[in-house]
Amino acid sequence: MRFPPTIRSVINSLLAAALAAGSLPARADTAGDVLRAARQFLAAEAARAGLVEAQFTVEVSGSPAKAQPCPKPVNVEPADTQFPSRMRFVASCATAGWSETYTLRAEVSAQVVVAASQLNSGQPIVADDLRLERRTLMNLQDALSDPAALVGMASRRTLRPGQLVDRRALAPAVLVRRGATVTIVARNQGILVSSTGEATETGRRDDVIGVRNSATGRVIRARVTGANEVEPVGIVHSPD
Known part of the structure; x- marks a missing residue:
């Protein structure tokens, strides 16, 4: 039904007033x-x-x-x-x-970290092992976009080239194994001295382990700083 302009105007005014009043x-x-x-x-x-x-x-x-x-x-x-x-x-x-x-x-897709080459289980990750690729993600919390944050970590399972690096499968890499020959690096006021030793314990980065100095036979406590590299933090005992 068509209403005259005057009636339509009145109806529109009433509707506007009702809406404004919340009715x-x-x-x-x-x-x-x-x-x-x-x-x-x-x-x-x-x-x-x-x-x-x-x-x-x-x-x-x-x-x-x-x-x-x-x-x-x-x-x-x-x-x-x-x-x-x-x-x-x-x-x-x-x-x-x-x-x-x-x-x-x-x-959801994003630029995320994938393996650039095969990564074996437990292998310490270095920068060249990784690259960024755009991938569709099933779960936002499992993927990573910062390759630098993964250096020094290791995957608990072997990854093929191009395979997504899953946050849940990562753990700190073992950098020193018991019985391995390690380099002991001591720094003091800008002077660096290095010697060799034998690890008496297995350790990951920043772990403090026992190391027998090959030259003196003393067992020291040393912090793991890299692959088969430690820095001394104290002496345990001297040889008999």
Whole structure:
């Protein structure tokens, strides 16, 4: 039905006044709110994990058949975000007293660390063993984007060239093994003196282990500073 201009103007004024007074609930773009919340969540998680050049695509894969009205902005909270490929967010409206669950599917990619060559289990990692590649990630917290942070670590399993370096599979590398010949490097006021010794214990970086000085026979306590390299921190005992 077409109303005369004067009547239409009155109706529009009444509707505007009702909305301003809050007597008519506004329709909420709930799906849009949920998508924005999911993107913000993923961006925050990527930043927390230190991921470089993270990119996201997010879509709603499951939602209520009909969005409910809410006179105020909808509140959105994550409910299940372990895997980006299937996340759940809950949208709620305290004023109207409703809450709805939305299922989302996201694809996340970033520049992450992969093996540049084969890395054997337990092999100390050096810079040349690694490179950055863009990969799609199943879990944001398992990937790494800083190759320098991995130097001196070791993978618990063998990695093929191009395979993603998984944070969960890393451990400090064993740099000195019991019975190995090591270099003892002592520094004092700019003077550096080195000698050889035999490790009496196995150690990782910064571990303090026993080392028998080959020249004196004394067993000293020494801190592991590199592959088969230590620095003295004290004497245990002298030979009989």
